[in-house]
Amino acid sequence: MAQFIDPATLNRRLDERTAVLIDIRDPDEYAREHIRGARLVPLAAWDRHDLDAEAGKAVVFTCRGGNRTTANAARLFARAFPEAYLLKGGIEAWKAAGLPVHRDPTAPLELQRQVQIAVGTMILLGFVLAWLVSPWFLALAAFAGAGLVFAGITGFCGMARLLAALPWNRPRLAG
Template sequence: MQSNQPEFMGIDTRVVAPDVEGGKAVLIDIREKDERAREWIPGSVSIPLSEWRSADLAPYKGRRVVLHCRSGNRTVVNAPLFVEAGFSDVAYLQGGIEGWKDAGMPVTRNRKAPLEIMRQVQIAAGSIALAGGLAGYLVDPFYALIAAFVGAGLLVAGTTGWCGMARLLAHMPWNRQPST
């Protein structure tokens, strides 16, 4: 049985770049704001996946929509959401922003922006687990419970999608957006 839903496909940077630059296609960055704050493709539009249902998509109807994330994996999974929202010409940027950079295309960088929350979680969790493991080995086996606690937190985050450490880190002063 054939579906009436439009198809979506991956598209190479070199193929889509002229259409984006010429206004024939709109490049939509589906990464979260903390990811985009550090690096983005000039002229791309930010519609984070967490906000896309409430976003005003009307200005992009009737144009080719090319979605991108960091590596392309999220766009492959989520491009059907845009098809379901009524877009008839949806594609995803193969390789995401990393593929864009690999093709020698320009990106804008803000090195003063904090690292993405999930990278901060990885650094903090890894540091705490390492310290707990070392203290458990060198000082007292009781300290190994620190590493077990961090491991349990990561297990909960991975299985539920809720990460307490990410929520805590999001409220740290270096992650607060300046008021404008």
């Protein structure tokens, strides 16, 4: 069973350096906003990360709202940390408690949100054009819906791949 820690307690433990915070979100989400000092260990690459440096400290896992950490608690805790917690409510609860986060407004929106915006726009545009111009434009909405179904079944999202290749989503070169 997962153990939870509240934002205020975590903040105190981070200040005391008795806890380490691990953010399991994807790099694009982390780049846009994260709790200062959080270590990025994306869930997709969880098994490939060395976490020995955290020995002797409580390990706290976070995501945006707490749903991903809760859903993956068994996998996260399987590393047998002596003391491990989930941040109750994730980064959203941290912010609601008035605690600071690092924001980079120049970072692109998370890829999932970009897909939602693109597909939603395609569906809306298909319906508006079908109403104003020709019912054949309903094919655009059907195509977008079929793409979502395909992505959900297979785990492959062509729209996400296309958006990831666009210039604003490419990693910035340092210096």
